[in-house]
Amino acid sequence: MSGPMGGPMSDRTARGGAGAAREPGAARTAQTAGPAPAADTVPRAPRLRRPFPYGHGSALARQRRRTALLSAAATALLAVLLALGLGAGEVHVPPLDALRALLGLGDTADVMLVQELRAPRAAAAIVAGAGLAVAGAVMQRVLRNPLASPDVVGVTGGASLGAVAVLATGAPAALTPAGALGGGTLAALLLAALSWRGGVTVTRIVLVGLAVQQGLAAVVNLFIVRFPAELAADALQWTTGSVYGRTWTETGTGGALVLAGIVLVLAGHRRLAVLDLGDESAGGLGLAPNAARLQLLLLAVLLASVAAALTGPVGFVALAVPHVVRFLAGPPTAGSLALTALGGAVLLLASDLAVLHLLPVHGLPVGVVTATLGAPWLLVLMLRRLKPATAESTPR
Amino acid sequence: MNETVPGAAPAVPDSAVPATGRPAPTRRAGLLVAGAAALALCAALSLAAGSRAVPLGTVWHALAGDDAGRDGLVVTGLRVPRTVIGLAVGAALGVAGAVAQGVTRNPLASPTTLGINAGASFAVVTAIYALRLEHPAQYLWFAFGGAALATVAVLALARRAGELDPVRLALGGTVLAAVLASWTSAVMLASHRTLDEARFWLAGSLAGRQTGILLPVLAPLATGLVLALAIAPALNALALGDETAQALGVPVARIRAAGGLAVVLLAASSVAVAGPLSFVGLAAPHLVRRLLGADHRWLVPGCLVAGPLLLLGSDIAGRVVLAPAELEVGIVTAFLGAPVLALLARKAAR
Numbered sequence: 001m002s003g004p005m006g007g008p009m010s011d012r013t014a015r016g017g018a019g020a021a022r023e024p025g026a027a028r029t030a031q032t033a034g035p036a037p038a039a040d041t042v043p044r045a046p047r048l049r050r051p052f053p054y055g056h057g058s059a060l061a062r063q064r065r066r067t068a069l070l071s072a073a074a075t076a077l078l079a080v081l082l083a084l085g086l087g088a089g090e091v092h093v094p095p096l097d098a099l100r101a102l103l104g105l106g107d108t109a110d111v112m113l114v115q116e117l118r119a120p121r122a123a124a125a126i127v128a129g130a131g132l133a134v135a136g137a138v139m140q141r142v143l144r145n146p147l148a149s150p151d152v153v154g155v156t157g158g159a160s161l162g163a164v165a166v167l168a169t170g171a172p173a174a175l176t177p178a179g180a181l182g183g184g185t186l187a188a189l190l191l192a193a194l195s196w197r198g199g200v201t202v203t204r205i206v207l208v209g210l211a212v213q214q215g216l217a218a219v220v221n222l223f224i225v226r227f228p229a230e231l232a233a234d235a236l237q238w239t240t241g242s243v244y245g246r247t248w249t250e251t252g253t254g255g256a257l258v259l260a261g262i263v264l265v266l267a268g269h270r271r272l273a274v275l276d277l278g279d280e281s282a283g284g285l286g287l288a289p290n291a292a293r294l295q296l297l298l299l300a301v302l303l304a305s306v307a308a309a310l311t312g313p314v315g316f317v318a319l320a321v322p323h324v325v326r327f328l329a330g331p332p333t334a335g336s337l338a339l340t341a342l343g344g345a346v347l348l349l350a351s352d353l354a355v356l357h358l359l360p361v362h363g364l365p366v367g368v369v370t371a372t373l374g375a376p377w378l379l380v381l382m383l384r385r386l387k388p389a390t391a392e393s394t395p396r
Numbered sequence: 397m398n399e400t401v402p403g404a405a406p407a408v409p410d411s412a413v414p415a416t417g418r419p420a421p422t423r424r425a426g427l428l429v430a431g432a433a434a435l436a437l438c439a440a441l442s443l444a445a446g447s448r449a450v451p452l453g454t455v456w457h458a459l460a461g462d463d464a465g466r467d468g469l470v471v472t473g474l475r476v477p478r479t480v481i482g483l484a485v486g487a488a489l490g491v492a493g494a495v496a497q498g499v500t501r502n503p504l505a506s507p508t509t510l511g512i513n514a515g516a517s518f519a520v521v522t523a524i525y526a527l528r529l530e531h532p533a534q535y536l537w538f539a540f541g542g543a544a545l546a547t548v549a550v551l552a553l554a555r556r557a558g559e560l561d562p563v564r565l566a567l568g569g570t571v572l573a574a575v576l577a578s579w580t581s582a583v584m585l586a587s588h589r590t591l592d593e594a595r596f597w598l599a600g601s602l603a604g605r606q607t608g609i610l611l612p613v614l615a616p617l618a619t620g621l622v623l624a625l626a627i628a629p630a631l632n633a634l635a636l637g638d639e640t641a642q643a644l645g646v647p648v649a650r651i652r653a654a655g656g657l658a659v660v661l662l663a664a665s666s667v668a669v670a671g672p673l674s675f676v677g678l679a680a681p682h683l684v685r686r687l688l689g690a691d692h693r694w695l696v697p698g699c700l701v702a703g704p705l706l707l708l709g710s711d712i713a714g715r716v717v718l719a720p721a722e723l724e725v726g727i728v729t730a731f732l733g734a735p736v737l738a739l740l741a742r743k744a745a746r
Binding site: 147151152194195197204207208210211212214215216217218219221222224225229230232233236237239240315316361363364365367368371372375378379 | 504553568570571572574575578579581582584585586588591592595596598599674723724726727730731733734735737738740741742
């Protein structure tokens with residue numbers, strides 16, 4: 001695997017960070033400058049004056065309106081998908097009846113079907129999608145690299161390995177999520193230990209993460225080759241990510257943890273924004289960059305591990321959703337972070353519906369669909385973003 | 397901004413300062429000869445070691461055709477093909493890695509980065525599913541075609557204004573590999589028979605193949621090797637940066653295209669024969685660069701020796717560690733590769 005890069009993106013995040021750090025002057029100049037030459041990667045020191053209040057026509061206000069509008073649209077889409085998902089299946093329930101049944105109203109058979117069978121699966125998709133997307137967004141911002149995501153730096157690889165190891169010992173299936181959670185956390189610890197060298201640098205975490213991911217994938221591969229055929233299929237299913245057969249117990253626990261994680265990330269958003277200004281500026285603003293970065297990364301790792309424990313490491317949600325949101329809603333703010341969570345939930349729920357009802361082959365893991373849907377988007381967005389910067393991506 | 401461009405940043409670190417610490421030609425030649433001797437020893441060990449250990453003397457007799465006993469049959473029937481295939485595949489992977497790193501100026505580039513393994517895996521798994529194939533020899537052309545197609549797709553993604561852009565190359569390769577990998581899992585999950593057939597091929601192995609499997613890929617192997625040796629001097633100029641290379645009169649775009657073609661031919665042939673193998677293409681150039689310096693005129697021949705050395709070494713390790721059971725060489729190389737990659741990454745990121 002080769003080094004991902006993040007030239008133009010760090011530039012953007014730096015600007016967005018300026019906006020989010022409540023320095024409207026800096027944000028405004030950066031945004032009205034449009035596609036400024038990417039050369040000035042060093043963000044300007046935030047101004048002390050506040051010449052531009054949050055006026056009705058300011059760029060910041062416009063972006064806020066846009067984010068709010070997009071969030072409303074995403075919520076509506078999520079509701080529609082949920083109604084469709086709860087209704088569709090071998091026993092068809094009309095979407096509105098399905099939503100009523102979710103609340104315990106209407107035909108008892110419908111209520112049973114929706115509440116016990118279909119709702120946990122949909123809830124698992126929503127929870128895991130939101131968790132993965134937010135984890136990816138935080139990682140990409142903290143590590144200032146568009147390819148940094150739990151998929152790439154080994155967290156989901158660790159979750160796969162944990163789950164597969166539990167399968168290998170023949171422990172009851174209920175323990176598999178615990179294995180995934182432990183594996184993801186262990187992988188993150190391994191990553192931290194390997195990339196700590198009197199401090200952490202962003203580049204080193206990303207590159208060492210690639211190595212950790214490859215090593216873990218090799219171990220998973222070893223298991224799959226050595227397993228008897230049925231176990232190999234189970235393991236493969238897990239490592240591609242699937243929401244098949246989730247129950248309320250695990251979805252409830254996972255949902256609570258993911259919700260807590262997202263709230264913590266939103267609460268820590270100011271630190272995220274200050275980090276975007278660069279280590280020196282962050283230090284100047286009274287933030288210890290290394291400690292803040294580690295805390296935020298740890299949070300992202302836990303979020304991704306919990307999500308992976310619920311559904312397995314569904315690929316591309318963490319990688320692609322933050323990019324799409326950035327493309328639609330502009331530089332990252334706390335609002336766009338919430339939008340990212342919604343976007344992840346929509347993507348995973350829609351992909352799961354496609355797996356269940358649109359694809360001719362049954363029993364495919366949802367990760368296949370998210371990768372197929374996510375990759376072209378990601379490629380188009382990233383190649384487009386790279387255009388202005390390619391000229392200076394030549395080595396020093 | 398270079399701090400956030402990990403892979404593409406300091407290319408081949410030593411190449412920017414060619415004057416310092418360059419080993420003398422005699423020393424380089426000596427090292428190359430020593431490497432060849434080590435390779436010969438490795439090949440001999442590969443003939444002797446395994447679940448049925450054969451003394452070296454018997455190996456010699458078997459090779460000379462004097463020994464028709466059990467041991468002789470094991471050596472000539474199983475281990476000679478395995479060793480020959482290991483030599484060819486290792487050499488192809490090593491050289492492909494050296495050229496890939498030179499062309500992309502990215503120390504972490506390797507055939508795997510270009511989507512070779514992912515493309516071959518997907519093609520083979522699909523072929524097993526659709527055509528009900530059952531033997532690695534039948535997978536050959538599917539693997540070759542899949543690998544070549546994936547690489548051409550990655551190279552096409554990376555083309556900009558007639559040139560290969562190293563950063564787009566890395567991005568396109570990573571994303572394409574991830575998508576193909578998920579499709580591979582999808583096919584295997586849709587059919588258990590495919591999963592059972594394919595998972596052993598997917599691990600990457602030198603065992604269970606006859607020397608004849610090399611015949612169809614002989615032509616692409618030779619073409620790729622000649623091409624790699626031919627562009628080696630120009631890769632030195634490329635290491636100085638596109639503009640400098642252009643100023644030195646090197647046709648940058650054409651060299652990149654030729655290098656890409658060489659990597660495709662070499663790596664697609666090796667994956668067709670042995671299945672997807674990581675690490676060798678990545679590590680061989682780094683090992684050689686450390687010993688012989690960054691001059692591609694030495695690096696490419698050096699990888700011709702170091703590649704098979706690493707691959708045969710891993711294969712022997714895979715036979716010895718779990719004896720009498722065997723570990724597929726692809727798994728051994730992946731295990732060895734991860735720590736090496738982590739160390740390289742630590743160094744590259746300083």
